[in-house]
Amino acid sequence: MSIKKALVSVRKNGSSHSGRLLSDRKWLIPFFASLLVFLTLFSSATFGVFTSSYGGEQVPFDIASYSRLEDSSGYFVESDLKKWFDRSRYSELEPPRLAYLISGTKGDSQRMMRTLQAVYHPRNQYILHLDLEAPPRERLMLGGYVKNDPTFQEVGNVRVMAQSNLVTYKGPTMFACTLQAIAIMLRESVEWDWFINLSASDYPLVTQDDLLHVFSNLSRNLNFIEHTQLTGWKLNSRAKPIIVDPGLYSSKKSDLYFTTQRRSLPTSFKLFTGSAWVMLTRSFLEYCIMGWENLPRTILMYYTNFISSPEGYFHTVICNAEEFQNTAIGHDLHYIAWDSPPKQHPISLTMKDFDKMVKSNAPFARKFARDDPVLDKIDKEILNRTGRFAPGAWCIGGSDNGSDPCSLRGNYSVFRPGPGAQRLQELLRALLSDEFRKKQCS
Numbered sequence: 001m002s003i004k005k006a007l008v009s010v011r012k013n014g015s016s017h018s019g020r021l022l023s024d025r026k027w028l029i030p031f032f033a034s035l036l037v038f039l040t041l042f043s044s045a046t047f048g049v050f051t052s053s054y055g056g057e058q059v060p061f062d063i064a065s066y067s068r069l070e071d072s073s074g075y076f077v078e079s080d081l082k083k084w085f086d087r088s089r090y091s092e093l094e095p096p097r098l099a100y101l102i103s104g105t106k107g108d109s110q111r112m113m114r115t116l117q118a119v120y121h122p123r124n125q126y127i128l129h130l131d132l133e134a135p136p137r138e139r140l141m142l143g144g145y146v147k148n149d150p151t152f153q154e155v156g157n158v159r160v161m162a163q164s165n166l167v168t169y170k171g172p173t174m175f176a177c178t179l180q181a182i183a184i185m186l187r188e189s190v191e192w193d194w195f196i197n198l199s200a201s202d203y204p205l206v207t208q209d210d211l212l213h214v215f216s217n218l219s220r221n222l223n224f225i226e227h228t229q230l231t232g233w234k235l236n237s238r239a240k241p242i243i244v245d246p247g248l249y250s251s252k253k254s255d256l257y258f259t260t261q262r263r264s265l266p267t268s269f270k271l272f273t274g275s276a277w278v279m280l281t282r283s284f285l286e287y288c289i290m291g292w293e294n295l296p297r298t299i300l301m302y303y304t305n306f307i308s309s310p311e312g313y314f315h316t317v318i319c320n321a322e323e324f325q326n327t328a329i330g331h332d333l334h335y336i337a338w339d340s341p342p343k344q345h346p347i348s349l350t351m352k353d354f355d356k357m358v359k360s361n362a363p364f365a366r367k368f369a370r371d372d373p374v375l376d377k378i379d380k381e382i383l384n385r386t387g388r389f390a391p392g393a394w395c396i397g398g399s400d401n402g403s404d405p406c407s408l409r410g411n412y413s414v415f416r417p418g419p420g421a422q423r424l425q426e427l428l429r430a431l432l433s434d435e436f437r438k439k440q441c442s
Contacts, residue, residue: 106135207382210418
């Protein structure tokens with residue numbers, strides 16, 4: 001009787017225990033997940049075993065050999081980025097394209113339009129930035145002018161930055177705005193080779209046909225950036241003070257101010273300075289914006305508290321980056337006149353400077369006062385500009401009865417160079433000479 005009761009008890013307990021196991025299914029999810037991972041790894045291992053015997057050179061899934069340094073580059077993301085940048089560049093067999101930033105402040109909208117029309121060409125890309133000091137009405141007028149221009153509408157190569165930035169003279173907000181414009185250019189268009197920054201007080205001394213024709217025969221890895229190593233008293237007066245740019249946090253424009261602290265000089269890179277006006281390659285700017293090394297970002301953070309940072313950031317990056325050091329050409333492609341000794345701002349150019357400007361062979365000049373008569377002389381005698389744009393081979397319309405020849409557009413890849421092309425070629429021959437280039441980044 002006791003044995004029978006025991007059997008009954010075991011049967012009851014067993015059935016109740018199994019019922020609890022079946023009712024508690026929380027263990028099923030991790031169990032099947034583990035089983036799935038095991039089957040996946042087993043299949044991968046099995047596949048690797050069977051394929052490696054036939055493939056000969058296939059590496060097992062859990063082994064990566066770094067025995068040879070030259071073979072290990074493919075395992076790092078930096079090498080993939082470099083390859084992507086190389087593939088993203090379009091054929092250099094085509095004529096070049098330029099990307100322009102034209103910037104201004106309060107009261108500069110009309111001057112910006114005049115400079116834009118003087119340097120306009122359908123092959124190029126243009127971004128206009130009117131800073132936050134300009135009233136909203138002026139920014140709206142600038143945007144409306146671009147939007148309503150029939151040529152700009154049809155070609156679609158002129159943009160106005162909707163986000164106006166507060167720009168402080170000699171402060172990091174100035175080149176931060178430049179970097180923003182470059183980033184927009186890189187995102188919006190892949191088809192440009194050089195970036196050029198101009199202000200409302202700049203003006204061209206050659207036509208775009210002259211410029212594009214000459215640069216068609218030039219290597220597209222050359223960066224035109226006037227530079228010199230920062231040494232002596234300038235090193236102490238510029239590098240050691242720490243400045244704060246109110247434009248980084250304030251909505252109202254004010255001057256830079258200096259802190260009482262001073263900092264030591266950097267030891268991981270050398271400091272360079274030069275002109276804020278540049279003509280830089282797309283590849284170098286890709287390195288600055290999306291670079292595979294941390295050097296551009298390190299230098300960017302350093303120059304956040306640096307006086308006259310627009311005159312040092314690109315210069316310091318290019319002369320400390322081994323890949324780009326030999327591409328720097330020490331000229332800003334501008335004619336600029338200074339007092340002796342130089343003051344804070346250059347001399348405003350007038351009629352008396354016309355011959356010097358032309359003889360400099362530079363493609364641009366600055367700075368000009370608003371509507372100075374010398375601009376009309378440049379339009380008439382250098383650019384042959386009678387309508388909205390400085391004409392080129394792309395303008396195939398008639399000019400009878402005062403009509404605009406550029407209202408009818410032809411082939412954008414055909415250029416009609418003039419005397420300006422010859423002057424620019426003379427300048428480049430001197431800049432690209434071995435004697436001149438060996439002095440770069442030194």
